[in-house]
Amino acid sequence: MATERYNAREVEARWQKIWNDKDVFVTHNDDPRDKYYVLEMFPYPSGRIHMGHVRNYAMGDVVARFKRAKGFNVLHPMGWDAFGMPAENAAMQNKVHPKDWTYDNIATMREQLKIMGLSLDWSREFATCDVGYYTQQQRLFLKFLEAGLVYRKNAKVNWDPVDMTVLANEQVIDGRGWRSGALVEQRELTQWFFRISDYSEDLLEAIDTLDRWPDKVRLMQKNWIGKSEGLRVRFEFTETAPTGDRALEIFTTRPDTLFGASFMGLSPDHPISAKLAESNPELKGFIEECHRVGTSEEAIEKAEKKGIDTGLRVRHPLDASLELPVYVANFILMDYGTGAIFACPAHDQRDLDFARKYGLPVKPVVLPKDADPQSFDVGSEAFTDDGTIFNSGVLDGLSISDAKQAVAKKLESVKLDGAPQAERQVNYRLRDWGISRQRYWGCPIPVVHCDACGVVPEKDGNLPVQLPDDIDFDKPGNPLDRHPTWRETACPSCGKPARRETDTMDTFVDSSWYFARFTAPDCDQPTDRDAANGWLPVDQYIGGVEHAILHLLYSRFFTRAMQKVEALDLKEPFKGLFTQGMVTHETYRDGDGANGRWVAPSEIRIEDGDNTRRAVLLETGDEVSIGAIEKMSKSKKNTVDPTDIIDTYGADTARWFMLSDSPPERDVIWTEDGVQGAWRFVQRVWRLVGDIAEKTEPRGGRPPEVSGKALDLRRTNHKTLDAVSSDLENLGFNRAVARLYELVNATSKVFNDGMADAGADYAVREAADFLVQMMAPMMPHLAEECWSVLGHDNLISEASWPQADPDLLVDDSIVYPVQVNGKRRGELTIAKEASKEEVEAATLELDFVRKALDGSAPKKLIVVPQRIVNVVV
RNA sequence: GCGGGCGUGGAGAAAUUUGGUAAACUCAGCAGACUUAAAAUCUGCCGGCUUCGGCCUUGCGGGUUCAAGUCCCGCCGCCCGCACCA
Numbered sequence: 015m016a017t018e019r020y021n022a023r024e025v026e027a028r029w030q031k032i033w034n035d036k037d038v039f040v041t042h043n044d045d046p047r048d049k050y051y052v053l054e055m056f057p058y059p060s061g062r063i064h065m066g067h068v069r070n071y072a073m074g075d076v077v078a079r080f081k082r083a084k085g086f087n088v089l090h091p092m093g094w095d096a097f098g099m100p101a102e103n104a105a106m107q108n109k110v111h112p113k114d115w116t117y118d119n120i121a122t123m124r125e126q127l128k129i130m131g132l133s134l135d136w137s138r139e140f141a142t143c144d145v146g147y148y149t150q151q152q153r154l155f156l157k158f159l160e161a162g163l164v165y166r167k168n169a170k171v172n173w174d175p176v177d178m179t180v181l182a183n184e185q186v187i188d189g190r191g192w193r194s195g196a197l198v199e200q201r202e203l204t205q206w207f208f209r210i211s212d213y214s215e216d217l218l219e220a221i222d223t224l225d226r227w228p229d230k231v232r233l234m235q236k237n238w239i240g241k242s243e244g245l246r247v248r249f250e251f252t253e254t255a256p257t258g259d260r261a262l263e264i265f266t267t268r269p270d271t272l273f274g275a276s277f278m279g280l281s282p283d284h285p286i287s288a289k290l291a292e293s294n295p296e297l298k299g300f301i302e303e304c305h306r307v308g309t310s311e312e313a314i315e316k317a318e319k320k321g322i323d324t325g326l327r328v329r330h331p332l333d334a335s336l337e338l339p340v341y342v343a344n345f346i347l348m349d350y351g352t353g354a355i356f357a358c359p360a361h362d363q364r365d366l367d368f369a370r371k372y373g374l375p376v377k378p379v380v381l382p383k384d385a386d387p388q389s390f391d392v393g394s395e396a397f398t399d400d401g402t403i404f405n406s407g408v409l410d411g412l413s414i415s416d417a418k419q420a421v422a423k424k425l426e427s428v429k430l431d432g433a434p435q436a437e438r439q440v441n442y443r444l445r446d447w448g449i450s451r452q453r454y455w456g457c458p459i460p461v462v463h464c465d466a467c468g469v470v471p472e473k474d475g476n477l478p479v480q481l482p483d484d485i486d487f488d489k490p491g492n493p494l495d496r497h498p499t500w501r502e503t504a505c506p507s508c509g510k511p512a513r514r515e516t517d518t519m520d521t522f523v524d525s526s527w528y529f530a531r532f533t534a535p536d537c538d539q540p541t542d543r544d545a546a547n548g549w550l551p552v553d554q555y556i557g558g559v560e561h562a563i564l565h566l567l568y569s570r571f572f573t574r575a576m577q578k579v580e581a582l583d584l585k586e587p588f589k590g591l592f593t594q595g596m597v598t599h600e601t602y603r604d605g606d607g608a609n610g611r612w613v614a615p616s617e618i619r620i621e622d623g624d625n626t627r628r629a630v631l632l633e634t635g636d637e638v639s640i641g642a643i644e645k646m647s648k649s650k651k652n653t654v655d656p657t658d659i660i661d662t663y664g665a666d667t668a669r670w671f672m673l674s675d676s677p678p679e680r681d682v683i684w685t686e687d688g689v690q691g692a693w694r695f696v697q698r699v700w701r702l703v704g705d706i707a708e709k710t711e712p713r714g715g716r717p718p719e720v721s722g723k724a725l726d727l728r729r730t731n732h733k734t735l736d737a738v739s740s741d742l743e744n745l746g747f748n749r750a751v752a753r754l755y756e757l758v759n760a761t762s763k764v765f766n767d768g769m770a771d772a773g774a775d776y777a778v779r780e781a782a783d784f785l786v787q788m789m790a791p792m793m794p795h796l797a798e799e800c801w802s803v804l805g806h807d808n809l810i811s812e813a814s815w816p817q818a819d820p821d822l823l824v825d826d827s828i829v830y831p832v833q834v835n836g837k838r839r840g841e842l843t844i845a846k847e848a849s850k851e852e853v854e855a856a857t858l859e860l861d862f863v864r865k866a867l868d869g870s871a872p873k874k875l876i877v878v879p880q881r882i883v884n885v886v887v
Numbered sequence: 888g889c890g891g892g893c894g895u896g897g898a899g900a901a902a903u904u905u906g907g908u909a910a911a912c913u914c915a916g917c918a919g920a921c922u923u924a925a926a927a928u929c930u931g932c933c934g935g936c937u938u939c940g941g942c943c944u945u946g947c948g949g950g951u952u953c954a955a956g957u958c959c960c961g962c963c964g965c966c967c968g969c970a971c972c973a
Binding site for chain 2: 019229230233234237238240242244264265266267268279318319344345346347348350351354355356358362363364365396442443555559562563622627674675676677680682683685688690691692694695697698711744748751752753754755756766794812829830831832833835836837838841873874875876878881882883884885886
């Protein structure tokens with residue numbers, strides 16, 4: 015029993031070298047076994063790995079190692095999402111080139127990942143800022159352009175005044191830039207767009223096929239695409255509008271409430287509003303005021319419904335005698351529907367607020383169930399639930415959906431100026447994806463502006479359009495624009511001098527196809543079709559829920575677009591998706607609570623008392639206040655550096671702790687005590703396995719006859735194997751961990767009790783072998799070391815997953831819990847094959863059952879075979 | 888406002904897939920063994936009440952069922968997403 019203390023540092027480095035020297039984790043595309051592609055969202059090279067990465071990659075690595083042991087050809091690559099603003103910010107602040115900053119960070123983080131012992135195929139590594147990668151991205155862009163998937167338009171864009179760049183709608187959060195936090199302004203610019211909205215319906219419908227995605231993410235995507243079915247209706251003006259329009263076109267999802275129409279509303283950005291404003295100073299002022307208010311959450315919440323009567327009137331399409339006033343109103347959005355509405359105040363809260371303010375009619379047309387049509391009044395709350403149509407002439411008595419159909423049918427057949435007055439229409443919230451960014455550190459958009467030919471795609475032979483290295487960051491804005499010579503080029507079409515596009519692509523483009531590039535990272539085309547089709551879709555994708563909409567939706571679009579340009583042949587890139595929780599930690603503050611300075615965990619010591627727990631500064635011994643548990647962040651200083659942990663305890667301990675306790679989708683709380691618990695387990699396993707290796711012989715040949723405790727242990731071994739296999743299959747890492755603790759407890763007991771029963775040696779040795787194999791995906795270094803101590807001469811990383819013996823998964827006898835009136839009152843041990851009648855008879859013999867029955871027969875006796883017995887008295 | 892999720896010991900949690908022994912496993916705590924002492928390790932206890940027979944207990948209130956943490960209805964609380972989308 016002279017086993018030495020486990021030296022993680024030495025052991026981990028040794029096995030990592032062996033794996034590397036033997037190319038154990040290099041994957042070949044021509045391997046004939048079934049494929050399994052496991053991918054974790056690749057990191058942005060911000061500088062150092064954080065605990066969130068450790069958690070994410072530990073999970074992915076467990077899946078990769080488990081599937082490898084199960085016999086799959088596993089693809090598990092890693093790369094870097096390497097373009098983006100922080101590199102430019104660093105350039106501006108520290109006078110370091112974005113390229114140097116990025117590649118330095120990558121070098122640091124690569125080493126950090128390597129000491130985690132991840133089973134990655136590093137031969138496929140790339141960074142999105144590698145010329146080799148963005149060349150292919152430019153090639154893909156040109157193919158998309160040719161296929162009509164890209165276009166340029168003058169558009170109002172979200173302008174971030176701090177980063178001095180354009181943001182996609184998705185990147186505007188509460189009216190602020192997602193990165194800078196600055197209030198976003200509206201600006202007119204010519205921008206490049208991807209036609210993601212062409213795929214709205216397809217992207218929406220296919221969500222139903224993603225049955226291995228979290229419901230939450232699927233729902234978020236559904237809402238984001240935001241489909242609504244309705245009717246586009248033209249209301250005839252009583253007099254031609256100043257724009258020359260004879261009718262006002264609106265979109266509605268509630269044509270059933272048409273008889274409740276009270277007024278019309280125009281967006282302040284509607285062409286008619288703009289035209290009227292030219293001769294109406296009051297309206298002009300109002301529109302300007304609307305623009306000033308902005309679109310922030312706060313502004314919208316506080317904004318009162320306001321508007322101005324334009325003086326224009328329209329005729330009601332179903333009742334020509336009725337004329338409706340046309341207002342410009344601040345709550346109507348130009349970029350949804352037609353930018354104009356008909357308002358039915360009784361059944362829409364916004365319309366109601368507006369109508370009450372301006373004294374416009376409120377006529378209910380949907381009657382709630384059991385309400386009195388004479389007295390029903392909506393008051394200050396619009397009625398939006400189901401009901402029956404009334405006050406609506408021919409529609410009276412219809413259900414809402416029947417009324418919708420009836421109105422659509424009627425207005426489709428009425429002609430106004432030769433065209434149908436209404437058309438059914440489906441509207442989506444999803445807008446095209448603006449990808450232009452006025453930045454240097456991104457993939458250049460490979461087009462040329464020529465005075466003679468206009469906008470011309472760069473020739474494929476001229477790719478790549480490479481970023482210049484000599485660049486300065488003295489002023490804000492786009493450095494490519496200011497570069498003295500980079501812009502100058504020849505027109506690919508006519509050969510005359512022309513200028514390069516200086517916009518670069520949104521970095522979300524880079525991450526929208528990297529998973530495909532990993533399948534053939536050196537291909538001289540964006541993809542090797544066979545490789546991509548062979549490996550994709552990704553079987554298990556793992557990452558943070560913060561990418562639930564943007565990255566995942568863009569990737570789904572990209573896969574479709576790539577299918578269209580024949581770069582690959584599938585629609586959905588990610589078959590299984592898992593969104594892991596965050597890593598959190600207690601926060602600490604110096605001095606007086608809320609105003610105190612944040613203190614890092616490494617600066618304090620926790621003192622546990624009987625019923626007290628306090629934190630004191632290491633340096634001074636002064637007490638600091640313990641605050642809420644929050645996501646690890648630099649600003650709150652509650653971070654723990656993974657390399658410090660690995661230096662002290664080793665990678666296995668860090669990985670094991672990350673996988674223990676908390677279910678993977680939930681937040682995990684990082685605690686020093688918890689890490690130490692994991693460390694103790696590492697040592698305990700090491701001692702136990704060492705002792706078993708010393709005292710028992712390796713197994714071989716047929717299992718011997720076992721009895722008593724040894725038989726029980728063999729059953730435990732196989733039951734644990736069965737359970738852990740399914741836990742890992744379902745990403746239930748915390749459950750798998752708990753079962754391995756149980757197995758260690760059970761094995762120690764048999765081993766320490768002297769192994770008196772027949773076959774105990776075998777049972778204990780089997781337990782050790784199984785234990786080591788089952789923990790190998792989670793603690794691979796310790797597992798390799800133990801595996802070799804147990805006398806195996808192969809690598810556990812290359813060993814096959816063991817098979818559970820079905821005979822050992824069931825016991826000879828069953829312990830039935832016995833309930834009396836549904837409360838457990840005792841138990842009954844009986845042979846497994848006992849018939850229902852035998853169980854019933856045995857139950858009635860039990861003392862506590864007899865007592866409860868007190869001589870009379872039970873009202874009911876329920877036996878659920880192999881489960882439970884319930885006696886109803 | 889709309890949509891979704893969650894609520895179990897001192898803490899993280901299990902059991903939620905199929906309604907069937909609530910609290911496995913870990914952390915913290917307590918008591919003990921070993922030790923000159925500490926660390927490490929090992930053993931035991933650890934939801935509440937109890938007249939020691941038991942009784943109660945999964946946010947609260949109801950319901951379905953032989954049986955409810957699990958299903959249904961209504962509240963309360965917390966978290967997440969979207970947000971003037973007609």
